[in-house]
Amino acid sequence: MQATSKSRCPLPFAGSGSPRKSLPRTSKQILDPPELGAPLTTLRGVGPATAREAEKLGLTTLGDLLYHFPYRHEDFTSSRKVGELRWGEEATIAVRLESIMLKPTRRRNLRLVVATVGDESGFIEAIWYNQDYLVEQLRAGDRLLLRGRYDGAGRNFRVTGHELMGRGEGVGEGEGKGRGRDEGRGKGGAPARRGGAEAQPGLHTTGFVPVYHTTEKISVKRLRSWLGAVRHLAARLSDPLPSLLRARMSLPFKADAVLAMHFPRTPGEFKAARRRLIFEELYLMQLGLLSRRRRYIEGRRGLELGPEGELCRRFLEGLPFRLTPDQERVIAEISKDLERWQPMQRLLQGDVGSGKTVVALYTLLRAVENGAQAALMAPTEVLAEQHFLSLERMLAGLGVRTALLSSRHTAAERQEVLAAVAAGEVDLVTGTHALIQEDVAFRKLGVVVVDEQHRFGVDQREELAEKATATGITPHVLHMTATPIPRTLALTLYGDLAVSSIEQMPPGRRETVTRLVPEDKRPLAYDFIRRQLDRGRQCFVVCPLIEESQAIEARAVAEEAERLAAGELKGYRLAVLHGQMSSREKQQVMESFKSGETQVLVSTTVIEVGVDVPNATIMMVEEADRFGLAQLHQLRGRVGRGEHKSYCLLFGEGVTDQARSRLEAMAETADGFLLADRDLEIRGEGQLFGLRQSGLPDLRLARITRDRKLLEQARAHAAELIESDPELQRPENALLRDQVERLFGDSIDWLRKV
Ligand code: ADP
Numbered sequence: 001m002q003a004t005s006k007s008r009c010p011l012p013f014a015g016s017g018s019p020r021k022s023l024p025r026t027s028k029q030i031l032d033p034p035e036l037g038a039p040l041t042t043l044r045g046v047g048p049a050t051a052r053e054a055e056k057l058g059l060t061t062l063g064d065l066l067y068h069f070p071y072r073h074e075d076f077t078s079s080r081k082v083g084e085l086r087w088g089e090e091a092t093i094a095v096r097l098e099s100i101m102l103k104p105t106r107r108r109n110l111r112l113v114v115a116t117v118g119d120e121s122g123f124i125e126a127i128w129y130n131q132d133y134l135v136e137q138l139r140a141g142d143r144l145l146l147r148g149r150y151d152g153a154g155r156n157f158r159v160t161g162h163e164l165m166g167r168g169e170g171v172g173e174g175e176g177k178g179r180g181r182d183e184g185r186g187k188g189g190a191p192a193r194r195g196g197a198e199a200q201p202g203l204h205t206t207g208f209v210p211v212y213h214t215t216e217k218i219s220v221k222r223l224r225s226w227l228g229a230v231r232h233l234a235a236r237l238s239d240p241l242p243s244l245l246r247a248r249m250s251l252p253f254k255a256d257a258v259l260a261m262h263f264p265r266t267p268g269e270f271k272a273a274r275r276r277l278i279f280e281e282l283y284l285m286q287l288g289l290l291s292r293r294r295r296y297i298e299g300r301r302g303l304e305l306g307p308e309g310e311l312c313r314r315f316l317e318g319l320p321f322r323l324t325p326d327q328e329r330v331i332a333e334i335s336k337d338l339e340r341w342q343p344m345q346r347l348l349q350g351d352v353g354s355g356k357t358v359v360a361l362y363t364l365l366r367a368v369e370n371g372a373q374a375a376l377m378a379p380t381e382v383l384a385e386q387h388f389l390s391l392e393r394m395l396a397g398l399g400v401r402t403a404l405l406s407s408r409h410t411a412a413e414r415q416e417v418l419a420a421v422a423a424g425e426v427d428l429v430t431g432t433h434a435l436i437q438e439d440v441a442f443r444k445l446g447v448v449v450v451d452e453q454h455r456f457g458v459d460q461r462e463e464l465a466e467k468a469t470a471t472g473i474t475p476h477v478l479h480m481t482a483t484p485i486p487r488t489l490a491l492t493l494y495g496d497l498a499v500s501s502i503e504q505m506p507p508g509r510r511e512t513v514t515r516l517v518p519e520d521k522r523p524l525a526y527d528f529i530r531r532q533l534d535r536g537r538q539c540f541v542v543c544p545l546i547e548e549s550q551a552i553e554a555r556a557v558a559e560e561a562e563r564l565a566a567g568e569l570k571g572y573r574l575a576v577l578h579g580q581m582s583s584r585e586k587q588q589v590m591e592s593f594k595s596g597e598t599q600v601l602v603s604t605t606v607i608e609v610g611v612d613v614p615n616a617t618i619m620m621v622e623e624a625d626r627f628g629l630a631q632l633h634q635l636r637g638r639v640g641r642g643e644h645k646s647y648c649l650l651f652g653e654g655v656t657d658q659a660r661s662r663l664e665a666m667a668e669t670a671d672g673f674l675l676a677d678r679d680l681e682i683r684g685e686g687q688l689f690g691l692r693q694s695g696l697p698d699l700r701l702a703r704i705t706r707d708r709k710l711l712e713q714a715r716a717h718a719a720e721l722i723e724s725d726p727e728l729q730r731p732e733n734a735l736l737r738d739q740v741e742r743l744f745g746d747s748i749d750w751l752r753k754v
């Protein structure tokens with residue numbers, strides 16, 4: 001009954017530490033036809049040069065060819081007998097050429113090629129405009145498929161496309177450029193669904209004709225004929241989707257879907273095919289992600305925390321405000337995770353100012369009141385220090401023992417902190433990712449909050465897990481991000497995390513006024529800034545993003561500050577902040593800005609995250625068109641944090657339409673989730689979030705924004721399957737498992753490691 005698998009990639013589904021089980025296979029299992037791996041040169045007439053050219057299209061094997069889908073189809077349906085042609089109708093006719101001639105007209109630029117063509121039902125005149133060469137190319141006796149319209153003044157057939165189906169007598173080479181000897185002929189094989197692959201009649205002029213991306217040297221006709229030659233292979237594709245799922249989702253077979261992607265009989269058939277393949281893509285991806293999440297949980301144990309206790313209650317009661325419904329909901333979601341033995345892996349997303357800090361502190365305190373330790377990790381030293389300060393303030397009087405692990409400490413101070421952490425004399429440690437990377441030993445680490453998850457790569461997430469394993473328990477982890485990600489994208493990008501969102505802002509928040517400032521209004525903008533400064537407010541000036549080098553960026557910042565100090569903002573107190581400064585210098589600058597001593601902070605995007613200066617009311621961004629929406633939104637979030645009305649002034653009109661529409665979106669809405677959606681639409685998911693970098697396989701057909709609904713369905717079905725067959729061990733799921741492995745192929749380590 002069982003056949004063992006050939007040697008293949010390591011199995012991602014084997015439980016960590018457990019010996020790899022070999023994949024059970026049933027004898028019934030259908031494998032993809034081996035010919036799919038054959039090089040293109042196996043096609044008749046395709047030599048090494050053509051094969052190299054085809055690589056530009058990503059085509060090396062016959063299998064690649066099958067998956068080289070057309071980007072549109074031309075509708076050549078409605079084929080007719082000559083005798084049946086109706087006036088004014090566009091149609092395809094299969095005819096024999098009787099005679100052909102060039103016919104000058106009185107108009108200077110118009111020459112007609114006129115041919116008499118016919119079939120058993122009658123004859124008609126076919127005309128081409130200005131295609132004199134046809135007279136040389138076509139001969140009496142040729143069999144042609146003509147596409148065109150029967151409505152010419154002389155009741156003739158105006159040809160819009162033709163295809164030579166067979167030659168008459170006395171015919172020489174070829175039909176012209178772009179069409180060689182190697183006009184693809186199927187080399188036997190199973191007959192295709194409609195007609196044999198052998199002669200490929202009507203490949204270019206009947207039905208829905210696929211139109212492919214091409215190269216200079218590989219024409220669309222050539223691609224079409226290659227596809228015609230391999231279409232019989234499509235019919236033998238195995239189907240990884242379980243039949244029950246296929247039935248529930250009303251999806252066609254894979255073989256039919258792939259074929260219909262190229263040669264659909266109806267538009268409906270094409271749509272169903274595409275839906276099927278998109279679903280498969282999303283489903284496989286979700287299976288990979290969910291199994292990864294499951295394995296993370298399975299191999300580890302977290303602390304089962306008791307219900308909310310005294311400490312948390314006092315913390316909440318001590319807050320000067322009531323939690324928003326979103327905060328309450330999110331806290332409930334987190335609580336549920338904390339009370340389970342499985343370590344939490346949750347993403348908390350919420351716009352800048354949405355009140356994530358309270359939720360984070362609450363989460364940390366849940367560990368503390370259970371006698372465990374908690375850690376708060378920030379992406380930078382500056383932020384860690386800021387977090388530490390505000391956390392000390394918010395926890396005042398609660399008796400929580402806190403510590404900051406900072407590079408500003410002397411070696412001796414650092415040793416002291418480390419010792420206290422190891423001895424369990426510290427409840428709550430704040431620091432950068434140095435917390436998990438270095439010699440920090442916790443006595444009992446129960447909960448970790450990681451601020452700004454998007455700066456925290458997969459690698460670091462893993463280190464975090466490793467770190468914790470040394471102590472026997474895996475901490476519950478809450479990743480926080482202020483870069484809202486549309487839920488659907490979160491499902492993909494963080495498909496291995498549970499996601500909580502705070503979408504609603506705390507009450508009383510005033511929207512920051514956002515304006516695109518044209519260059520000629522610049523003086524007015526400085527007027528406005530000066531008035532605000534005179535009223536005691538403060539201002540950020542963000543200099544253009546310079547990707548090449550931090551050093552150049554630092555210089556640009558210094559120069560801009562000098563320029564302003566000598567010009568428009570003369571007499572005001574300016575300071576600079578950039579990534580080349582030591583964290584000590586940065587800290588000093590921030591403190592001076594916070595205290596109000598510095599009025600204008602000229603900066604790079606260092607200030608993007610977390611900086612909290614309620615008195616700052618102006619965010620001025622130079623060359624804003626060079627920033628992404630998410631980043632601009634972050635920058636804008638630096639103001640509007642206090643009682644004063646705030647302004648975000650965007651300079652740089654943007655050279656491209658895309659840049660412009662991004663900036664306009666900024667001015668239109670303050671909703672970070674909406675902006676994230678817009679960014680996604682404008683720039684596309686791949687570019688924006690670097691799916692590749694995140695170790696996820698590419699999506700070929702699916703577009704997360706467009707295919708939301710399918711993604712949700714794929715997610716739900718994948719979750720159901722992983723629930724019932726966690727390692728896809730059941731024979732009927734073997735193919736599926738195979739495909740997931742293949743899909744996650746080059747990132748298989750990533751999949752296996754956690
Ligand atoms: P985030 O970290 O999500 O950017 P914060 O947690 O720093 O936002 O909250 C921003 C501001 O809103 C803080 O000053 C905080 O005290 C305040 N805040 C948080 N929650 C509420 C609430 N429910 N009602 C009123 N103000 C709140």
Ligand code: MG
Binds near residue numbers: 353356357610
């Ligand atoms: Mg925050």
